[in-house]
Amino acid sequence: MAEIRIESVTKAFGDKVAVDDVSLTVHDREFLVLLGPSGCGKTTLLRTIAGLGMADSGRISIGGRDVTYLPPGERQLSMVFQSYAIFPHMTVRDNIGFGLKMHGEDEAAIARSVDEAAELLHIEELLERRPADMSGGQRQRVAVARALAMKAEVVLMDEPLSNLDALLRLEMRAELKRLLADIGATTVYVTHDQIEALSMGDRVAVMRDGKVQQIDEPNVVYDSPANRFVGSFIGNPPMNFIDATIDLAADGSARALVGEHEIVAGAALSDHVTAAATDRLVVGVRAENMHVTVEHSEGALPATVQVVEPLGSQNLLTVLVGDSRLKVSTHPTFPAKPDQELWLRFPPEQLRWIDPATERVIYG
Amino acid sequence: MKSRRRSLVPYFLIAPALLYLAAFFAYPMFQGLLLAVYDDEATLPLLDGPTVDGAEVGRLSQGSGITISDRQGNRLADADVVDNDEFATGLLTEQWFQVSGEGIEGDEVSGWMPESRLRVRDEAADGTVLGGTIRPRLGQSGDPSTALRAEPNESAAEIGRIGERVAVTVDETAVLEVWFQVVDAETGLEGWAPSRFVEVFSDDETGRIDRGTAGEFTTKFIRKMVDDRKFSSAWRTTLMLIGMILPLQFVLAMAMALVIDARLRFGSGFLYVFALPMGMSDLAVGILFFSIFSGNGLLNSFLEAIGVIDAQKLFLTADTQGWILFAIVLAELWRATSIVMVILVSGLQAIPRETLEAAELFGASYWQRVRHIVLPLLKPSIQVALILRTILAFQVFAVVIALSGGDVVTVLANETFRQYFSLRNNNVASAYAVFILLLSIASAVFYLRAVRAQEEVRPS
Secondary structure, X not given: OOOEEEEEEEEEEOOEEEEEEEEEEEOOOOEEXXXXXXXXXXXXXXXXXXOOOOOOEEEEEEOOEEOOOOOHHHOOEEEEOOOOOOOOOOXXXXXXXXXXXXXXXXXXXXXXXXXXXXXXXXXXXXXXXXXXXXXXXXXXXXXXXXXXXXXXXXXXXXXXXXXXXXXXXXXXXHHHHHXXXXXXXXXXXXXXXHHHHHHHOOEEEEEXXXXXXXXXOHHHHHHOOOEHHHXXXXXXXXXXXXXXXXXXXXXXXXXXXXOOEEXXXXXXXXXXXXXXXXXXXXXXXXXHHOEEEOOOOOOOEEEEEEEEEEOOOOEEEEEEEOOEEEEEEEOOOOOOOOOOEEEEEOOHHHOEEEOOOOOEEEEO | OOOOOOOOHHXXXXXXXXXXXXXXXXXXXXXHHHOOOEEEEEEEEEEOOOOOOOOEEEEEEOOOEEEEEEEEEEEOOHHHHHHXXXXXXXXXXXXXXXXXXXXXXXXXXXXXXXXXXXXEEXXXXXXOEEEEEEOOOOOOOOOOOEEEEOOOOOOOOEEEEEOOOOEEEEEEEEEEEEEEEEEEOOOOOEXXXXXXXXXXXXXXXXXXXXXXXXXXXXXXXXXXXXXXXXXXXXXXXXXXXXXXXXXXXXXXXXXXXXXXXXXXXXXXXXXXXXXXXXXXXXXXXXXXXXXXXXXXXXXXXXXXXXXXXOOOOOOOOOOXXXXXXXXXXXXXXXXXXXXXXXXXXXXXXXXXXXXXXXXXXXXXXXXXXXXXXXXXXXHHHXXXXXXXXXXXXHOXXXXXXXXXXXXXXOOHHHHHHHHHHHOOOHHHHXXXXXXXXXXXXXXXXXXXXXXXXXXXXXXX
């Protein structure tokens, strides 16, 4: 059992608070991704878990053991570093076996574990070579093998794929996911790449300015962002946001208007509007969740095409609705030209309603 | 395949540097080192007659024993006498005077005679001889009068005679250089040579070739160096100092570098303190440590103050070589450890943080990290520092002079200095310099080879 519990951890560098009162739990054998833009504190949080930086306050426990003040070597975890941090003067074999040697394992056990780890990552033929004449991908495999050879219950990964080229990254992504699922280690994986986060993680924790914004399964984070930041950070293209005014009728029913056109919302909108006490809302909607038609249909809003980007599997349109610029994805055969007038229909169940004051999603 | 066009600009840029190197560095150094193996006074050519125009009949090497079979004086040009220093040194000359006075037959005679026949009685302010009297021939039978000759030369025609104690005036003075006809004691080779190259023994008949005019390669200066009674003590002491200082120095420098690299609070303060001795000249450090160890020095004062000794103990005397060596080691450690430290610190800072963090994370203790990560990755820096320090250690000088006066304890650089300045023996001094150079090259090559395996290890 290696559950990681992080309780109210704060870590500052001078005046800059890198991790601000973060509490989260990584379940046993779970693959948790820490996702966020650079400077959001995700790497600092990971290093605090590793013990490479001591938390200013708060408490960290691994498998029920309080490790807050333990040095990294005694936390019984292993790590893959962003720069790989392979020891350049050692052979691959010595690199992979380093942790075991430091923990005083006997030669035979080390050799066995090294061979196993090398086999897992298909680098058996590299074992006697030195890192200096190896490619980035090979070094990356050595770094992962070194981490896995420890057979630690917790594996930390700090942007391990960021130094690889795009194709290799795609390949390693799937391989890493399979490997970590096979060995069943509790994994904390830091990345700024949302595709990596969504595709690999059991859960994704989205961070910004040292705080966790949302922690959920990948599809939930994508479909139902907790706030405007998560919606705009995740997804390519990011979620569209349309400013709407709320017309509260005498009978208590609310209507959302963009210009003079109404966006049809679910019936419960009025309750949330009343609770938030606001007459303005932001509508969030993903590019693939709008219906585009050439002809006018019931409840549709007029839009003007500005840019058409054919992307192969889809055409990405940039359209203007009122004052808001939206990205809309269509079937590649959909006929659209710049300056063309189109009609957009918003399915109520796909809309996320955001209070502009708090930027939180209050409904949907 | 088309070859890549090379830019000529770098070659133009490097040309002045190469010229500078050749003119002001390589050439003088070559000339200096040449002295060790080249004797430019090795042989003296013998001529077939007592003139500089004579044909060479053979050569005698410096030091050859000879007998003198004949002598002759050659008049020197005035310019040579006055201006030429080289002519003046060791020049065996004879002055001849052209005198006029009353001859033995009562007539007025005038002619040349050698200085040995004149008692000078009248000199001008500048020393020019103006007149005198003819010396008497004491205790000699035969003609007591003196011959006057047409030329300032024994073989010139006699043109008159003049009696004893006759007053004469000196009309002209000539300087003659004496030439010897010499016979080599071993080979019997006979020929003429100017007297200044010949050392004449007291019997006035035998002598040896003092120095030659033609050079040749020789090992005699090297032999002279090796045979010098101080040579073996000099190189032993130099190597012993290296053997004692370097290991201690590297341990200390490594510790200092690790302290600085640990980024402690006030870490930069440590750097300044550690680097302070780099700002002091080695002679100043030598004098500093002299003032500690001398009779009235700090050490004695301290020991007296805490009551360990009652009277001053003399540390730096001819009988306390051990103490002198101890003081030298201490001074050198204090003085030159910081340069090693600076090199090691720069090497430490080139080791990526994440590499050390990875080692820590995988369970390596501090000492394990130093042993398994830091020291191997620091090898190139250690190599540079070792080469630099060893070469500098072969040159250790001022500290030794300051603490031992360069006599009780001597080192190679000190012997070089002593041979050159005290003994005026340029060639042997040069041989010492060559010896130091060879030792430095050998140690550099040794270190480079010993740590060669390192090259494939460097992070790319």
